[in-house]
Amino acid sequence: MRETELWSRLRQLLGPAYTPVWADSVVHASLGGRTVTEALAAALPVKQIWLAACLSLEVPEHER
Structure with missing residues (x-):
């Protein structure tokens, strides 16, 4: 995963x-x-950062 993808996914959420x-x-x-x-x-x-964000935001496992 690249940083741009991280920001894109966070903006979607x-x-x-x-x-x-x-x-x-x-x-x-x-x-x-x-x-x-x-x-x-x-x-x-x-x-690792994305997975930490997913835990905090309670993102379903299938969307991680």
Whole structure:
């Protein structure tokens, strides 16, 4: 998964206006206490970030 796909999927789930707010403010324990934005800056694998977001947003397994 590429970063562009991550942002695209997040926009589909949250909408274009809320996505950056959510990505900058929601802290994920599975990302070491980082937000999505911080995890990307720390060069964590994008797939790991997506899966953490899926858990937080309760995305059904078949849509991950």
